[in-house]
Amino acid sequence: QVQLVQSGTEVKKPGASVKVSCKASGYTFTGHYLHWVRQAPGQGLEWMAWSDPGSGDTNYAQKFQGRVTVTRDTSISTAYMDLSRLGSDDTAVYYCARAGTVSGVPDALHIWGQGTMVTVFS
Amino acid sequence: EIVLTQSPGTLSLSPGERATLSCRASQSVSNNYLAWYQQKPGQAPRLLIWGASSRATGIPDRFSGSGSGTDFTLTISRLEPEDFAVYYCHQYESSPRTFGQGTKLEIK
Numbered sequence: 319q320v321q322l323v324q325s326g327t328e329v330k331k332p333g334a335s336v337k338v339s340c341k342a343s344g345y346t347f348t349g350h351y352l353h354w355v356r357q358a359p360g361q362g363l364e365w366m367a368w369s370d371p372g373s374g375d376t377n378y379a380q381k382f383q384g385r386v387t388v389t390r391d392t393s394i395s396t397a398y399m400d401l402s403r404l405g406s407d408d409t410a411v412y413y414c415a416r417a418g419t420v421s422g423v424p425d426a427l428h429i430w431g432q433g434t435m436v437t438v439f440s
Numbered sequence: 441e442i443v444l445t446q447s448p449g450t451l452s453l454s455p456g457e458r459a460t461l462s463c464r465a466s467q468s469v470s471n472n473y474l475a476w477y478q479q480k481p482g483q484a485p486r487l488l489i490w491g492a493s494s495r496a497t498g499i500p501d502r503f504s505g506s507g508s509g510t511d512f513t514l515t516i517s518r519l520e521p522e523d524f525a526v527y528y529c530h531q532y533e534s535s536p537r538t539f540g541q542g543t544k545l546e547i548k
Contacts, residue, residue: 362528362540362541363485363542377535380536423471427475427485431484432484
């Protein structure tokens with residue numbers, strides 16, 4: 319079945335970087351956009367970025383420009399979200415989510431990973 | 441950036457009752473690129489409705505979406521115990537994609 323499996327919990331110090339992975343299975347990895355969304359404890363959902371795993375194209379929310387980088391390794395159907403210069407307000411659950419096909423119209427987020435908890439504290 | 445405002449913030453109802461959740465956009469969402477998600481504690485969000493009114497795979501027909509332009513509604517016709525959760529609307533018409541702040545549906 320179609321699923322996204324993310325890497326495990328991370329604990330980081332302020333100023334460090336974190337890299338979260340998202341492994342896709344059950345579908346053609348390069349055929350669908352992947353998005354990254356985060357959720358701080360007790361808060362709502364915040365969109366961060368989308369990527370086209372086939373071309374490598376990315377689009378980042380302005381809030382994260384310069385701090386976030388999304389990459390992928392198509393040989394293992396895995397996407398990565400790297401967030402640098404972490405602060406305490408980056409403590410959150412980070413989700414990857416699959417949208418529609420790269421050749422199609424904009425689409426909602428149909429499939430979600432289980433989430434990766436990132437805690438930033440000194 | 442399209443700002444989505446959901447109301448009410450919290451809705452207290454009993455099983456069997458009808459729930460109506462609202463999502464208002466700061467500007468028109470073209471092509472009805474508006475989705476609704478359900479999230480339970482400790483779980484990832486689950487897509488309920490896409491394209492403002494199309495149910496996602498496996499979603500019961502007691503969930504329905506309506507609206508266009510700037511005003512959208514999620515209706516749950518008869519609440520089941522498992523429906524008590526937080527609901528988010530989401531526009532995917534333009535970047536940055538945005539979410540509403542959520543409506544918590546709680547048992548009365």
